[in-house]
Amino acid sequence: MSRILVAVLSLGVLASCSANLNSSVVSNGNRIMNGTEVQETDAIAAHLVSVYDVENNGVCTGTLIAPNIVLTAAHCISTHKKNIKVVFGLNVDEYLAAREPDVREAHVHNVSDIIVHPEWNFEKNQEKEHDWHDLAVIKFKGDAPEGFAPAEFLRDLNVLKAGVAAYVAGYGVNEVQHREVKEGEALKSGEEAVCDDKGCIAIKFTGDGLLRWTQAPIATFSDTEVRLDEQNGGTCGGDSGGPAFVMHEGKFLLFGVTSRGSLFCNSVGVYTVALKLYDFLNPAVERLQQ
Numbered sequence: 001m002s003r004i005l006v007a008v009l010s011l012g013v014l015a016s017c018s019a020n021l022n023s024s025v026v027s028n029g030n031r032i033m034n035g036t037e038v039q040e041t042d043a044i045a046a047h048l049v050s051v052y053d054v055e056n057n058g059v060c061t062g063t064l065i066a067p068n069i070v071l072t073a074a075h076c077i078s079t080h081k082k083n084i085k086v087v088f089g090l091n092v093d094e095y096l097a098a099r100e101p102d103v104r105e106a107h108v109h110n111v112s113d114i115i116v117h118p119e120w121n122f123e124k125n126q127e128k129e130h131d132w133h134d135l136a137v138i139k140f141k142g143d144a145p146e147g148f149a150p151a152e153f154l155r156d157l158n159v160l161k162a163g164v165a166a167y168v169a170g171y172g173v174n175e176v177q178h179r180e181v182k183e184g185e186a187l188k189s190g191e192e193a194v195c196d197d198k199g200c201i202a203i204k205f206t207g208d209g210l211l212r213w214t215q216a217p218i219a220t221f222s223d224t225e226v227r228l229d230e231q232n233g234g235t236c237g238g239d240s241g242g243p244a245f246v247m248h249e250g251k252f253l254l255f256g257v258t259s260r261g262s263l264f265c266n267s268v269g270v271y272t273v274a275l276k277l278y279d280f281l282n283p284a285v286e287r288l289q290q
Contacts, residue, residue, distance in 0.1 A: 033176075033265050034233030035214030038090055038169060040147075043252050044245060047151035048211060050092045050171045051076050051138065051241055055083040059092060059208055061170035061242030062138065063254060064150050069285055070138040071274060072241030073257055074120035077136050084111040086140040088148055090211045092171050109140040115284040117277065130222035134259040134272050135280065136241075139288040151243065153275060154253035159246055160273070162218055166228055166246055168258065168269070169213035170239025173205040176264050194263070203264075208238040216269065224276040226256060228269040236265035244271045 038045050051060040051072050060076035070086055077084070086109045089095045095107040119133040154160075181202045187193055191202040216228040228234055228244070235242065235258045244256030256271030274281055 033174060033214070033230065033236050035169075035174065035212040038211040038213050040090065042213070044151075044167070044169055044213060044243070045090070045211075046147055046149045047254070048169055048243065050087040050089075050211075052085040052087050052092065052096065053079055053083060054085060055079045059171055059238045060240045061172070061238070061258065062086065063243040063257075064144060064148060065137075065153075065254070066150050066285055066289065067144065068140055068142070069150075069288055070140065071243075071254075071257060071281075072136050072138060073134045073259055073272070074116045074136045075122060075134055075259070076241045077114055077116055077138075081111045081114050084114070084138065085109065086111060086138065088145050092209045105142070106145045109142050111138055112141050113139040113288055115288065117280050131224045132259060132270075132272070133224065133277065133280075135257060135274065135277055137281070137284045137288060151245075151254040152251065154246060154248060154255040155275070156248075157255070157273065157275065159248050160218060160221070160226060160255060162220070164218045164246060165215045166218055166226075166244045166256065166271070167213060167215045167252060168228070168235050168239070168242065168244050168271075169211065170235055170242035170258060171211055172208050172236045172238025172240070172242075173265075174207035174210075174212060174236070176203065176205055176236060176266075178203045178264060205237050219268070224273055225259065226271050226273060228271065230261065230265070230269045231267060234265065234269040235261060 047064050049062045051062045062070040062072035065071045088107045098104050116136040117133040125132040178201050181200050183200050191204045214233040216230045216234045219229040220227045242258045245252040259270045259272050261269040
């Protein structure tokens with residue numbers, strides 16, 4: 001399905017337009033990047049959903065954190081709540097295309113309310129390297145399908161240290177192809193042009209719609225965000241809003257929400273640490289549950 005991939009692309013500080021263009025065509029394949037498809041038996045499968053924008057045909061990812069509440073990224077919310085669907089299942093397209101009314105009713109849910117962090121501001125964030133407050137909570141109508149359950153939060157943030165493995169997941173692409181192009185040059189099917197003062201590249205993202213996961217080590221911290229070293233695997237377009245877990249005391253515990261990353265999805269990923277914004281998150285969830 002051709003659609004907008006709500007991206008975790010760098011917006012100025014993490015990658016330049018001309019980075020890594022030593023050859024005319026480069027493909028970063030087999031990544032969420034360098035990930036594997038989530039199976040129903042995987043521990044995190046019960047917590048994850050797709051956040052689908054019907055108006056823009058755009059896909060994001062989210063995490064179930066209460067019986068009918070989903071945590072995602074603020075930048076995934078660019079339309080009215082009536083245009084957002086919460087989709088349960090490992091394959092977004094399968095359930096969006098389902099003709100059986102009972103299947104759609106169980107797996108595709110309308111949204112009744114959304115709360116975005118009040119300090120989220122896309123334009124102003126372009127001037128900041130850190131701490132974008134890229135967080136939103138969604139309330140959906142009806143009940144989650146059988147087998148789904150809210151994720152458990154990591155309460156001891158001291159566990160988050162450089163080098164600790166973070167497990168990330170999402171419905172985004174698993175291959176990025178890019179090539180140098182001249183300004184105004186015709187693009188191939190599925191390509192998007194990105195230009196700066198150094199030139200232009202054409203980028204093509206493929207492989208979205210399936211839920212995948214991988215891991216990457218924690219690299220650095222700011223007040224409310226962490227950065228992962230994603231040279232060997234990480235998130236990409238469509239994974240926005242998805243979770244970052246750590247394994248602690250034998251359980252996968254949720255700590256982060258995918259915000260943004262490097263242009264070609266092969267360098268750095270930035271994640272909002274949800275409980276660092278507890279003053280927003282807790283009242284927002286309580287309000288939605290009323």
